[in-house]
Amino acid sequence: MLEIIIAILVLLGAFFTLVGSIGLVKLPDFFTRLHAPTKATTLGVGAVLLASTLYFSFNTGEISLHEILITLFLFITAPISAHLMAKSAIHIKKNEDKLKKS
Numbered sequence: 001m002l003e004i005i006i007a008i009l010v011l012l013g014a015f016f017t018l019v020g021s022i023g024l025v026k027l028p029d030f031f032t033r034l035h036a037p038t039k040a041t042t043l044g045v046g047a048v049l050l051a052s053t054l055y056f057s058f059n060t061g062e063i064s065l066h067e068i069l070i071t072l073f074l075f076i077t078a079p080i081s082a083h084l085m086a087k088s089a090i091h092i093k094k095n096e097d098k099l100k101k102s
Contacts, residue, residue, distance in 0.1 A: 002058055009051035016044030030089050038082040046071055 023036025053067040 002054065006051045006055050009047045009054070013044040013047030013049075013051065016040045016047065018044075020044060031086060034082055034085055034089075038078050042074060042078045045074060049074075 017040070020037045020040030020042075023040060024033055027033045027036055049067045049071045053064050053071075056064040056067070
């Protein structure tokens with residue numbers, strides 16, 4: 001039963017990672033392209049890391065802290081980096097608009 005749960009998590013993670021990657025390539029502008037990988041890919045990598053945590057925890061009998069720490073850092077840094085990139089893009093666009101008016 002555990003192998004089925006792990007396989008489902010890996011497939012779910014792969015699906016969301018694929019959707020995020022396709023969104024990064026296919027979406028029309030910067031802000032929508034920024035949204036796809038930060039949301040879908042974070043969820044995909046989180047599912048794969050959860051599957052890895054389950055697998056190694058049940059095989060070794062100990063809690064796998066490496067995957068838990070990676071997941072924690074991923075969920076902290078992805079929204080912050082996306083926010084900073086969006087703020088920078090807004091700032092650059094405002095400066096370009098000012099230069100066009102001059």
